[in-house]
């Protein structure tokens with residue numbers, strides 16, 4: 001049976017667990033050939049194997065720390081070799097360091113900005129080169145409601161996600177006439193291992209974010225799902 005997205009290819013950053021993994025799983029289950037990354041080769045290969053077992057889909061991967069431009073270039077070269085073309089880039093890799101400005105170190109600040117913002121720039125830059133050689137493409141940026149609402153202890157994370165939302169909008173305006181669609185997703189609390197609080201049933205589940213990505217991919221090319229906010233229906237009081 002032909003799957004809905006058969007023939008498409010995708011890269012997903014930070015897909016060893018959490019939201020990125022759920023997105024990679026959804027894409028592979030729908031027939032997309034997917035390349036994923038995480039910071040270590042062992043973690044990435046374990047995720048690849050598990051995702052192949054879970055979906056029966058076509059998934060590969062390589063270590064890539066998105067704070068390192070050279071590692072990003074290698075991830076794209078690896079993808080060129082294994083996927084040959086690129087239709088979808090999901091910028092999901094992200095970290096959160098939650099401390100007041102006085103308590104935060106320069107290294108923590110830099111790591112947050114490099115992962116959540118500068119890494120996205122480098123990935124988009126290389127993806128657009130490939131989109132222009134092909135039929136265009138879709139970029140999905142996983143931002144956050146923390147990119148609209150600041151909170152105490154969030155200085156670095158807020159700055160990175162406010163920046164990512166501005167970057168995503170400008171990216172869309174720069175390249176919409178090159179057949180590049182940009183979807184920015186702004187989730188509230190998602191039940192993952194991410195920094196703020198334990199997993200919980202009342203939170204958004206990673207699969208719910210993947211469902212929005214599925215909708216963005218499925219949308220007719222004339223229409224772009226440009227920005228989506230998601231939040232728990234009934235947050236803990």
Ligand SMILES: NC(=O)c1ccc[n+]([C@@H]2O[C@H](COP(=O)([O-])OP(=O)(O)OC[C@H]3O[C@@H](n4cnc5c(N)ncnc54)[C@H](OP(=O)(O)O)[C@@H]3O)[C@@H](O)[C@H]2O)c1
Pocket residue numbers: 013014015016017018019020037038039040043044064065066067092093094095115142143144145186187188189190191192193194195
């Ligand atoms: N959870 C939430 O409540 C929430 C809400 C809004 C937005 N978000 C955003 O959603 C995204 C995913 O979050 P999550 O909750 O799924 O977090 P998570 O469970 O901690 O997963 C983060 C993923 O990113 C990878 N990663 C981290 N730093 C990386 C780097 N420098 N290079 C490559 N990969 C890296 C990790 O892989 P390795 O450890 O194997 O490297 C892991 O696969 C982030 O951008 C986050 O800001 C999360």
